[in-house]
Amino acid sequence: DTGVSQDPRHKITKRGQNVTFRCDPISEHNRLYWYRQTLGQGPEFLTYFQNEAQLEKSRLLSDRFSAERPKGSFSTLEIQRTEQGDSAMYLCASSLASRGRSYNEQFFGPGTRLTVL
Amino acid sequence: GQQLNQSPQSMFIQEGEDVSMNCTSSSIFNTWLWYKQDPGEGPVLLIALYKAGELTSNGRLTAQFGITRKDSFLNISASIPSDVGIYFCAGPPDQGNMLTFGGGTRLMVKP
Numbered sequence: 017d018t019g020v021s022q023d024p025r026h027k028i029t030k031r032g033q034n035v036t037f038r039c040d041p042i043s044e045h046n047r048l049y050w051y052r053q054t055l056g057q058g059p060e061f062l063t064y065f066q067n068e069a070q071l072e073k074s075r076l077l078s079d080r081f082s083a084e085r086p087k088g089s090f091s092t093l094e095i096q097r098t099e100q101g102d103s104a105m106y107l108c109a110s111s112l113a114s115r116g117r118s119y120n121e122q123f124f125g126p127g128t129r130l131t132v133l
Numbered sequence: 134g135q136q137l138n139q140s141p142q143s144m145f146i147q148e149g150e151d152v153s154m155n156c157t158s159s160s161i162f163n164t165w166l167w168y169k170q171d172p173g174e175g176p177v178l179l180i181a182l183y184k185a186g187e188l189t190s191n192g193r194l195t196a197q198f199g200i201t202r203k204d205s206f207l208n209i210s211a212s213i214p215s216d217v218g219i220y221f222c223a224g225p226p227d228q229g230n231m232l233t234f235g236g237g238t239r240l241m242v243k244p
Contacts, residue, residue: 020175049231058137058221058234059176072230107175118183120164120225122232124175 018042020125022108028131029098036094037128041110047119048091050083051107052076053127059107065091098132105129137222137235145241152209154238156222165205166223166232167196176221180207212242 021040029035041048046067051059062081063073067088077083080098085091095102106129109122139156146152156165164183168176180191182198182205189196195208205222219237226233 022175047230051232056236058223058237059232060234061231064230074231109175118164118181119230120166120232121178121181122166123178124168126173127175129173 020108020110020123022125022128024128025126026129028133030133031098031100033098034094034096035098035130036092037106038090038092039108039125040090042123045110045112047111048085049109049122050093051109053105053107100132103130103132137224137233139222139235139238141238142236143239145243146212148212148214148242148244150212152212152240153206154220155204155206156235157204161202162224164224165198167207168221168223170219170221214242214244216240217242
């Protein structure tokens with residue numbers, strides 16, 4: 017496994033700007049998840065995909081947030097009209113149910129740290 | 134929503150000491166996961182537990198799935214400096230497909 021990769025690793029933006037993050041899951045993992053983590057807290061679920069279908073969204077995912085996984089491989093998370101409260105680490109994870117392993121065993125990428133000025 | 138409570142919140146120990154931390158929930162979990170996170174990085178999966186009472190080891194790490202299904206424990210034996218980091222418990226609530234995480238236990242090891 018080459019691991020989950022995320023790009024960029026860091027993003028600084030001004031309030032009101034739009035930002036987009038990319039996640040490349042472990043190849044052949046059909047589930048992909050987005051989480052948000054603020055300082056001193058554990059990650060909080062935002063949304064997940066099975067293949068290209070977005071199956072669940074958290075109440076944390078406001079209308080300014082949109083996620084896509086058009087071909088069932090990489091995913092993008094876009095935040096429109098960023099606010100200072102959006103500053104956080106955005107984590108992507110992927111998983112695959114297989115013999116001896118369930119979808120719950122999620123493998124995380126290094127995250128994208130967003131700072132909104 | 135369901136919450137996972139981890140204790141202690143932080144620990145400062147001497148290299149070579151054993152470490153114990155736990156995670157409790159007000160409701161039943163059918164899966165418990167333990168992750169370690171280094172500063173500026175994503176969480177790394179350490180151990181997954183699927184059966185009540187299950188005891189699973191990964192090197193110097195041992196985790197247990199509590200019999201009540203409402204708690205889990207992680208032990209680290211003979212700690213070393215690279216054990217420093219934040220340890221999170223996690224699990225899928227209500228047969229959900231996402232993970233709920235605890236607040237973490239920050240481990241610091243003095244050489």
